Amino acid sequence: MAKIxxxxxxxxxRIKGIDLNRKAISITNFIGSKQEKDFLEPxxxxxxxxxxxxxxxxxxxxxxxPLPILPAAKALGLTxxxxxxxxxxxxxxxxxxxxxxxxDFSLLKGDEKHSSFxxxxxxxxxxxxxxxxxxxxxxxxxxxxxxxxxxxxxxxxLINKGLHEKIYLWSDDNLSNDYLWKxxxxxQIDMMLSYKLxxxxxxxxxxxxxxxxxxxxxxxxxxxxxxxxxRRLIDTGFDLYGYITLTAETNxxxxxxxxxxxxxxxAENEMFPLRIVPLEVKMYNPLAPxxxxxxxxxxKGQYDAIKIWEEEINKRFSEEQRHTAITEVQL
Ligand code: SF4
Numbered sequence: 001m002a003k004i005x006x007x008x009x010x011x012x013x014r015i016k017g018i019d020l021n022r023k024a025i026s027i028t029n030f031i032g033s034k035q036e037k038d039f040l041e042p043x044x045x046x047x048x049x050x051x052x053x054x055x056x057x058x059x060x061x062x063x064x065x066p067l068p069i070l071p072a073a074k075a076l077g078l079t080x081x082x083x084x085x086x087x088x089x090x091x092x093x094x095x096x097x098x099x100x101x102x103x104d105f106s107l108l109k110g111d112e113k114h115s116s117f118x119x120x121x122x123x124x125x126x127x128x129x130x131x132x133x134x135x136x137x138x139x140x141x142x143x144x145x146x147x148x149x150x151x152x153x154x155x156x157x158l159i160n161k162g163l164h165e166k167i168y169l170w171s172d173d174n175l176s177n178d179y180l181w182k183x184x185x186x187x188q189i190d191m192m193l194s195y196k197l198x199x200x201x202x203x204x205x206x207x208x209x210x211x212x213x214x215x216x217x218x219x220x221x222x223x224x225x226x227x228x229x230x231r232r233l234i235d236t237g238f239d240l241y242g243y244i245t246l247t248a249e250t251n252x253x254x255x256x257x258x259x260x261x262x263x264x265x266x267a268e269n270e271m272f273p274l275r276i277v278p279l280e281v282k283m284y285n286p287l288a289p290x291x292x293x294x295x296x297x298x299x300k301g302q303y304d305a306i307k308i309w310e311e312e313i314n315k316r317f318s319e320e321q322r323h324t325a326i327t328e329v330q331l
């Protein structure tokens with residue numbers, strides 16, 4: 001199957017995802033989507049938002065997930081709980097097509113049938129109109145960094161409404177482009193860095209070139225690009241965390257692949273593996289029509305991979321380092 005031309009697709013989707021004149025972002029409306037069937041609570045904010053409970057607990061045998069619970073609690077000055085309620089918004093464009101994505105692919109192409117352009121003020125007003133709005137907002141996707149202006153525009157709106165010390169912001173990205181530095185001004189990046197209640201998470205997709213490409217449908221050589229982009233985000237000064245999806249075929253040499261993955265990552269930042277949380281891929285509604293025997297096998301492979309991942313982390317870091325809270329791991 002033809003691979004995605006990430007550069008070309010990204011630039012086309014950026015055009016579909018942002019209205020620079022209006023300072024508006026194309027936001028997904030969940031009504032009628034397959035993704036909506038997985039929600040525990042109905043979509044809110046007139047269909048443009050949803051409330052998600054992020055939980056520390058995972059499946060039996062899988063490591064706990066402290067993201068974004070610990071960074072949010074730290075920023076908000078709260079004692080961490082076992083879960084956190086967050087208001088989630090999704091931009092409507094993504095340049096990759098991960099088979100395990102819990103978003104319908106029809107919600108990732110800037111399709112006007114499933115999205116509308118909303119300014120930051122419009123989004124925040126919708127959120128404030130909800131009963132008991134959560135004190136955390138997750139700007140998700142899609143790939144938010146195709147339209148990196150989204151985060152500073154939301155910050156501006158929160159600052160203007162006097163809410164910047166009350167609402168924690170969290171945004172995702174898939175380590176696929178350098179748009180943050182290409183399209184934001186120095187002032188916008190400085191504002192993001194000085195916004196106290198903000199952290200970001202970057203998602204590594206796969207453990208080697210082959211699994212990365214099978215997972216995302218992007219060219220395999222973009223696998224190594226993820227490490228450079230991660231380093232650039234750290235060096236820019238963001239409070240950065242990571243996820244990794246470990247889905248790979250069961251005939252993968254997991255030992256070799258994961259050792260190399262961690263070597264490549266530690267060459268950029270020695271401590272960053274301790275800020276990464278492996279994510280278990282599960283069967284969400286939008287996945288069913290995409291599945292085939294190779295993907296079923298990759299789903300199984302993640303359970304072989306997690307054992308090697310944990311072994312390697314145990315070898316590379318002392319017990320004290322491994323038990324340091326994720327927010328206190330110094331990069
Ligand atoms: S990068 Fe994220 S939003 Fe895009 S397809 Fe993959 S999982 Fe879905």
